[in-house]
Amino acid sequence: MIAYDIKSALKSLFSDRKFTLINITGFAFAISVCLAISLFLLQEYSYDSYPQNADRIVRIIDSNKNSSNIDYRAKDILLENYPEFENACLVQRETNPTNINIGNKAFSISDIMSVDDQFFKLFSTSFLYGNPSKPFENINSAILTESMSKQLFGTENPIGKEILFERTNLLTITGVIKDFPSNSSISADLLLNAENDDFKFSFSCEKFSDKSTHRWEFRIYALIGADIDHHVLSEKINSKLGSLQPYIDKIGFLPIKNMYLNDSTIGSHSKRGNPELLKLLAAIAFIILILAVVNYINLTLAQQNKRNKTTGIKKSFGASTSDLFVHFIIESVIVSAIAFILSIVLVYALSPLYTSVFGSPIYIDKLLDTSVLLCLLMCILIVGCISGIAPALVLSRSNPNDIIKKTARQGKTQSYFRNALIIFQFTVSIILIISLLVVQKQISFVKNKNPGFSEEHLICLSIPYLPKEEKSKTQSLVNELRNYPFFQNISLTNGVPGKINFQMGSGIENKDLAIPCLIVDTAFISTFQLQIVKGRNLESGDYGKVCMVNESFYNYFDFNNLENKKYDNYRDDGLEIIAVVNDFQYRSSHNKIAPLCLIFAENNNYYHLNIRIAANSLPSAMKTIKEKWEEIMPAYPLKYQFFDDWFDQMYEKEERFAKTIGLFALLAIAISCFGILGLAIFSSEQRTKEIGVRKVNGAKTYEIISMLNRGFSKWIAIAFVIACPIAWYAMNKWLQNFAYKTELSWWIFALAGLIALGIALLTVSFQSWRAATRNPVESLRYE
Structure with missing residues (x-):
């Protein structure tokens, strides 16, 4: 009996290759995404489990x-x-x-x-x-x-x-x-x-x-x-x-x-994952799978009129409702199995894309593990059964007499159900579009936010650890570079914005705090183009005795002036605070600018050489830097980084987040479009007689298209209303991770709705045009 059902199901699938191909393709792409995400999650959640007594x-x-x-x-x-x-x-x-x-x-x-x-x-x-x-x-x-x-x-x-x-x-x-x-x-x-x-x-x-x-x-x-x-x-x-x-x-x-x-501790110095991204990916995988199932249900139900005749004949020859129910379930399991096989091929073919999105490779060989294979088989059965239940219930309960007489009609409950599925699909799509727009807006905001110093044309060279007899090479390099006019300012530091490895306690009563410190020379202020907002500039003899602090330091300790103010480090006499410089970004915008101290120290072990290059002189400047480095420090490789590149790297996680959202938003929209295309086909077939009558009575083609598209626009509008508060809540929560954040502008939500509406109308308009331009004589004769 099972063999007969499988043979019958395969025959039914091959009888309408177009819908079968659409079903399997949509399913395969969705499942490939779920598999890729699952492989990535398996890798991420397996971290540090390798030691014997982990x-x-x-x-x-x-x-x-x-x-x-x-x-x-x-x-x-x-x-x-x-x-x-x-x-x-x-x-x-x-x-x-x-x-x-x-x-x-x-x-x-x-x-x-x-x-x-x-x-x-x-x-x-x-x-x-x-x-x-x-x-x-x-x-x-x-x-x-x-x-x-x-x-x-x-x-x-x-x-x-x-x-x-x-x-x-x-x-x-x-x-x-x-x-x-x-x-x-x-x-x-x-x-x-x-x-x-x-x-x-x-x-x-x-x-x-x-x-x-x-x-x-x-x-x-x-x-x-x-x-x-x-x-x-x-x-x-x-x-x-x-x-x-x-x-x-x-x-x-x-x-x-x-x-x-x-791990939220300070100073862990170990690789860290992104648990929020993993949760998001798990949710996306689940949603994508649901969309694929919804898509299958809609496309299967869209074929109801075509399949009613076969179903009626089977019932007339004695097939029971349960027999037909099993038939449709087997059919959906077969589609699911084929889609799973194709999805594995797709995962392999698209692995470079997934590696780019996730930022790490996915290990496809894990699919060969016995436990994973068993899970895949269970998933095939579960997804297949879930996908087939709704169509099986609808298609197996039709009355054979009504079917053969062509009097079977769709009830309001079925119509509401299909419409609800479409609304769900586009609600998800609109949420993802809004999320993508907000993430991109935030990334643009933090990248273009004024960091408090001019990062353009500012480069940092890493100075290697030099033995005592070679310490003078650093100053020799600086002296050589100062002979060229396109090097506007040069400063030696220990630590730079984005990489401060030294901190000391403030020693101030009731508000002692570990303060990040930059060890700098006298050219630091001019090289980074900082502004002294209070106090005085450096004078001769200040080296090793004074420091400057930023505005956040001044405000944190509730200073009213700088008179007799000292920063107590490990020296017994401390460092006199002579000035306050403007706040500048020395870490990412996830955190507010915190207190910072600039210590001016002579004969320090400097590890960073900061150079401001004149505009339009970058090629000549870089060539000179490489030549002088080879001449003075040939035993050490040259390593450098532009500060604007550093700002870009700070937000790699957010850009990967945006890339992830973007990819899966496109996939969700594509799956939703498959579903709405199926419903458009179904709707035009159901209204064939109505369209023919309207055309005979003088209706224009654009009027027919407008009539068919009106219902879809209504569903998108409902999806938009549902999606907006959900997306607002989710994105508002995400933006709380940033100390400096953009606003949730109204146009983001409006644009997302228009994008979803435009995509939906483009998807259904071709089918609507075909129905509207059909010869009305054929339409009425068909009915």
Whole structure:
């Protein structure tokens, strides 16, 4: 019986190839999107699950400061005093690109971590070369990943080879490990021994027991015993911090499985995902699938008149309602199965597009996993059954006598149902169009917002870490460049807007705050074209004694004037605040401009060379920079970035969000158009006699088209009314992520409605034109 039903269903599908092709194509595209999104979500939610004991590994955090920056000495204190900790390791990332030399060859490595021996045990790393039980033989040992080893040494075993790190440390390769998994939020190409003080890259200046000292900031990962409750353990430790007190105000734990998507701490220095985007993508996948199902139902019901005759004949020969019901369900499952197969081909073919949209590759081979295959089979059955239920109920209940006599008519309930489906489809489409317009408007707003300094024609060169005997090269480069008129201003700094790695406590009573600091020279103000709004400019002898603050700093501390105002750093006498500069954007517009301090320090280790280039002189200026760099620093690769490019990069996440919304909005509209096309065909077939009578009585073609399109315009209007408040709420919520945001203008909603209406009318107008231009004699004879 099942075999007969399958054969009969296939025959029915092939009998009307046009509708079958439209159904399968729309289904396949929709399912391919759902599969691509599902593969991406599987990858994102699998982050940091690869270590052997991933469920028991946590990162130590300071809950009071919401910080992952913990002094390295806290690790041993925890292991010695709390048996709940089975193991722990140190991890610190070098945030600046680093230069290494192998013989006469120079290389730049941007992914470097300083770790201890226990790191390799906690994170289940696999060694290709070296001794896993003693990865670092001494403090000058280094470990490479497989890909970096091939880049530096080819296919030969690099054990025992030497590399010169930043022209100062001669390191010996003692191990090569496999590359970190693609779903790891922690990764590096070069791993250094954290026992070496030269590789304690990050520190801050704090006062412990009223004595100034350095705080070496690491990420501490710990393996907690089985069945240990994190909350109970943290309460136990916090009840009596003891020797931990100088390093942690209040201990907390962040499971490593939560790091990628749920890490809001300061200083994590690990890769982070976008949980909001994942939720959005999951919702879009679900909505797209619903639209595809709705589209199938509408197109199937649109064929009702054509299929009524076959259904009536089957009933006349004894087919029961349940037999016909099963037939239509099998038919929809077959369509669903074919669509799923085609969707896999589409995912493979469109994988470059999806990779561009998601910002990371999708791994199609995951579809071959047994569990995933079983899920796909279940989805085929579920989607097929859901898609077929409504048509099966409608088409299987028709009275055979009415069908054969052609007196079967569509009830109001069926009409309302189909109209409701169309309204739903276009409600979703309008919401997506509004969302896309708002996101694009916000991106344009933040990119064109005045950052407080002139970023045009301003370039930043990264100065490498130079050994003592080569420090003068930086000033030599500056002196050479100043000989050229197209370099208008040149300033050396440690830190720049967009990359400030140094902060110090203010030391001001009742409002102590960790303040980001830029270490700058005297040319900084003119190079960045900042304005001094209060106070005085620099004078001779000010170096190392004074600082300037921004307006947010001045307002935050409720200053009325600058008299006797000091910024207390680790120096006992502090720095005199001599001026207030205008607020300028030194981080993204997601955050309000916060207090900032400009410290003028002499003979500092500068890592950034900022150059303002004259307009229309960019090619000559860049050529000169490259030539002078090669002449003075040939052993170091030139790295630079324009500040306007930096502003663009700050909003990559939003641009990807806009790209995602745009792609799926187009797909949702396309699927909705398939549905409305089916309904247009259905409507014109239902009103064939009416159209013929109107034409015989002198109705013009445009009047017939207007009559047929009027109903569709009404549905779009209803969808628009429903979509506007939903889109307003969603986008208003999204804009709250920005400290500086655009307005939800009325024209955005109006434009979205007009776009949806225009697309809908273009879709149905051709079918309406065909119906309106048909010979009325044929129409009446057909009826």
